[in-house]
Amino acid sequence: MSPTRTWFALLPVTILLLLLQTAFSSLDFPRDTRFVVHLPDAYQPGFAQRATVLEAAAGEPQPRFSAALSVQAGIGGGYVCSLVVLLGNVTLELAGDGALRLTDGAGTVGWWSGTAAQGTKALHLDSTTGNLLLLGHNSKMPPAWQSFDRPTAVLxxxxxxxxxSPVALRLTRTSPASYQLEFYAERITAYLAFGDRRYTYWEVAPRNGNETMAFxxxxxxxxxxxxxSGRPVVRIPPAAEKSAGAGRQAVRFFELGDDGNLxxxxxxxxxxxxRAxxxxxAFCELPLACGVRRVCASSGRCEDFSLYGVDLPPPLACNTTSPPYxxxxxxxxxxVLKAxxxxxxxSVQQCVDQCLQGCSCAAALHVRDGDDAGIVDDTAGGGGIGVCYQxxxxxxxxxxIGGSPRxxxxxxxxxxxxDYKKLEEQEEEYGARIAMHNKLLIIFGVVDAVAISLSVGLGVYYxxxxxVDAEGEAAEDDEGVAEPDRDSNRTDTAGAVQGS
Structure with a gap:
């Protein structure tokens, strides 16, 4: 990218109010002064540099305020400070015409205060509040510009x-998204901005719906x-937590953190x-507590979607060559997000179908209406009538936590x-064949065992x-030979008797 195409994504406050150790002791940055933070020639992930521009005197009690120009490596090959710089060094300049400017190494202006020709003479740091002010020659006149009018992630x-007023814009730690905090007359809302969409994850409003907030x-x-009229309508923290923490130290600042918490x-x-x-x-209430591909469990750990019945695929690409969804x-x-x-x-079915048809839809939440929680609308495709978030x-x-049937x-x-489904069907068919084959082997094995047992039994019996038959026949033969001898003996005996 050429220097002429260098651009900036600006936050309203260009100087970060940081509580740092000493570097300078001056509270004023006079006109016709420049201060430069040099960036490396090539993009360096993890790069961070912080240079103090203004600071309260060293003798003042801690904590004391410093104004610094801070640069760190961002997402997508750029650098993040109070603005995103794609090319060049970061230069803070209070020009001779009284305009405060931030420019890159090519001289391209990324932000300016709009105070040219308004008689400004110096950028001043209020050591009591931390407010940065562009002061004029007349000290009784209000400042031409002050950072309190355009805060970033800190109040x-x-x-x-x-x-x-939109107040805060904070990049997330690990993804190309940002957190935004906005003040409206009827509520304060925190958003997670992802792509061209925003999701609400925290909101507070007056208890009385007729009340509005002015400042x-x-x-x-x-x-x-x-x-x-100056009457309090919303307090952060709530009054109950204030009373519970009676005697604690004074609050110094309010911050939208880089995890989205307030x-x-x-x-x-x-x-x-x-200290906070x-x-x-709480942890599981954060918008990206477990990133975009895990679930925050009730135990406070990050678990895989598979534990909840979902085999989460790689990021889906919606085009004609993609498989059906x-x-x-x-x-x-x-x-925790609300679209x-x-x-x-x-109905649930209509909600699911709408997400299937939407190329950019990755997930959907259906919440049944309270009055219809127990009613099923069969004509609408099943499920109770309700609200569908995509x-x-x-x-x-x-x-x-605690179950939510709605x-x-x-x-x-x-x-x-x-092809995968065919392979899966073939594997199932093959498995069924193997199972049947095993069953047949078992059956035939049992039959063979029974047949062998019967054969052996019949053989032994035979x-x-x-x-037994042979023994019987032998006995009969022995009896047939012995009987004639007994008759002849009787005859001989009888003849002998008669002869005498």
Whole structure:
């Protein structure tokens, strides 16, 4: 990419308010001054550099504010600070005409304050609040520009913000997405932006639906939303948590973190570090707690979708050469994300069919209407009538806690190819043949064993019977020979008697 095509994705505040160790001790950055952070010639993943531009005097108590120009490696070969730089070094300049500018190495202006010819003389750091101000020659006049009017992911103590206003933009840790926090008159909403779609994952609104918010105020107790008369309507943290934490240290700032969580931070004088005094979300409530391909279990661990009945495929590509798709329900799974513009008055089947037909739909959540939770609409394809949310990713998936019969979460998967199905059928047929063959072998084996046993038994019986018959015949022959001798003896005896 040529230098003339260098572009910037700007955050409203161009100077990060950072609590750093000493580098400079001046609170003023005078006109006609430049400060440069040099980038490496080639893109370096993990690169990070932070250079202090303004800082409170070293003798002031901790924590003390510093204004710094910070650069770190981002996603897609660029660098991230208060703006995304694709080429060139980052230069902070307060020009002679009074405009504060950020430019790259080719001199392309990525952001400017719009304060040219307004009599500004210096960029000043307020050491009490951390506010950056472009001051003029007349100290009684309001500043031409101040960072508190255009905050990024941090709101500092003493800061006020009028609504409606988009406040924060924070890149995620591991994916090409961002977190956004926006203040409206009727609510505060946190979004996960992914591609050209946004998903809500946290929201707070006044309990009384008739109340509206006019501005936000950060003080030592937290973030408070007030109506036009200055009456509090929303507090972060809630009043119950404030009373439970009575006696704790003053809140220093409110931050939208790089994991999407929202927190309040206090300064612990002991170790000299900031600690979170309040977090809006638990781990499994985070929008990308387990990335886009795993489920946050009730135990707090990240588990594979396969444990919930879904064999998650590689990312699906929607084109004519792709295999047909199918929708599989994740048993006991829901999502913390809420998609914009849901379909209403649809059944589960209609919700699933809509996702199948949508090229960009990767998952769908169907939530039955409360009044119709026990009603099944057979004419609509089965399932209760309700709301259908469609998603371009499977991020935000978490295990249902306590069961939720009113909702079902469906994931799009690719069907197996025809050849694979044929092979699977052949394997099943072969397995059935092997099973039948084994059964036949067992049956014939039993028959053979019975036949052999019968043959042996009959043979033994035949041999024994022949032996018995032979003994009988021999006995009869012996009796036939002995009888004539007995008769002759009787005759001889009788003759002898008569002769005498």
């Amino acid at each position: 500092l103590q003493g800061q006020r913000l009028h609504v409606p 936000a105020r950060m003080d030592e107790s937290g973030l408070t939303m007030l109506d036009s 927190g309040l931070y206090s300064f612990d004088q002991g170790p000299g570090k900031f 005094s309040y977090k809006a979300l 199918d929708m599989v329900e994740g048993k006991g799974v829901t999502t 914009d513009s849901p379909l209403t008055n649809v 998603y371009g990713m499977t991020g935000g998936a978490r295990e249902v 909702s079902s979460y469906w994931v799009k998967i690719a069907k197996p190819s025809t 041999v024994r019977q022949r032996a």
